[in-house]
Amino acid sequence: MSEQEEMRDRPIGVFDSGVGGLTVAREIMRQLPNERIVYFGDTARVPYGSKSPETIIKFSRQIARFLQTQNVKAIVIACNSASSCAVEALEREVELPIIDVVRPGAKTAVSATKNNKIGVIATEATIGSGIYSRYIQEQNADAMVLSKACPLFVPLVEEGLWEDPVTDEIAGRYLTELIDVGIDTLILGCTHYPIIRSTIGRIMGDGVTLVNPAYETARELKSLLQEKGLESSHRPGLGTELYRFFVSDAADKFQKFANSILTYGILSAKVINIDEY
Ligand code: DGL
Numbered sequence: 001m002s003e004q005e006e007m008r009d010r011p012i013g014v015f016d017s018g019v020g021g022l023t024v025a026r027e028i029m030r031q032l033p034n035e036r037i038v039y040f041g042d043t044a045r046v047p048y049g050s051k052s053p054e055t056i057i058k059f060s061r062q063i064a065r066f067l068q069t070q071n072v073k074a075i076v077i078a079c080n081s082a083s084s085c086a087v088e089a090l091e092r093e094v095e096l097p098i099i100d101v102v103r104p105g106a107k108t109a110v111s112a113t114k115n116n117k118i119g120v121i122a123t124e125a126t127i128g129s130g131i132y133s134r135y136i137q138e139q140n141a142d143a144m145v146l147s148k149a150c151p152l153f154v155p156l157v158e159e160g161l162w163e164d165p166v167t168d169e170i171a172g173r174y175l176t177e178l179i180d181v182g183i184d185t186l187i188l189g190c191t192h193y194p195i196i197r198s199t200i201g202r203i204m205g206d207g208v209t210l211v212n213p214a215y216e217t218a219r220e221l222k223s224l225l226q227e228k229g230l231e232s233s234h235r236p237g238l239g240t241e242l243y244r245f246f247v248s249d250a251a252d253k254f255q256k257f258a259n260s261i262l263t264y265g266i267l268s269a270k271v272i273n274i275d276e277y
Pocket of ligand 1: 017047078080190192
């Protein structure tokens with residue numbers, strides 16, 4: 001086997017602060033069915049969305065080091081908070097293609113908007129980094145970006161309140177100002193938000209396009225792998241595990257959540273000590 005063929009057969013490393021990145025992993029599984037995935041969820045240290053950029057960078061570096069021990073061919077930062085704070089550090093330090101979820105989402109929103117009014121909803125860390133606004137305005141200087149941190153959405157999703165009057169009430173309060181400004185495009189800038197997409201869509205109304213960065217990230221990953229000649233050309237043979245999951249704590253809870261959103265039933269998630277990396 002040539003070195004290039006060996007590279008192509010390697011898995012893709014995907015990481016998140018916990019379970020949310022599974023929405024990105026799910027899109028990669030759908031759009032790139034031949035690719036193997038090694039997923040790491042930092043369940044011991046979640047949430048990242050309320051932490052400082054320094055801490056998020058430190059955690060992301062450790063995870064990138066762990067993923068490299070798993071011989072991955074590319075790394076997908078499936079967490080918006082980690083993408084916002086750590087992508088530049090990882091791009092400088094890691095010699096592998098790195099894909100984040102923010103750039104693909106920003107790019108899609110710029111092509112989708114007609115009135116140049118784009119909303120971004122995300123965690124406090126993502127909104128505080130200002131990165132969505134920066135990427136959007138780099139591509140369209142006339143775009144007006146209205147950003148809103150929605151910190152309660154993550155616990156609501158993790159509590160399973162996907163279709164619930166409590167979620168409707170909170171979403172109504174968060175989204176009112178975006179409706180008042182008249183945005184026509186809304187980026188779901190946090191891994192958990194696509195899970196409550198129908199609630200958000202109902203409140204925003206039909207005139208607002210919802211952008212799911214998970215979908216765009218998988219598309220971007222596909223073109224990057226093609227461009228670099230790294231796309232796996234066949235589904236791995238029998239006996240090769242297609243997807244492997246690692247967490248830093250509470251594997252059972254992770255597994256339960258994963259099974260509720262992935263069509264592929266996961267076998268097990270292994271706990272590792274991420275502080276060793
Ligand atoms: N995965 C995080 C994000 O997309 C949400 C959960 C957290 O705050 O860690 O920003």
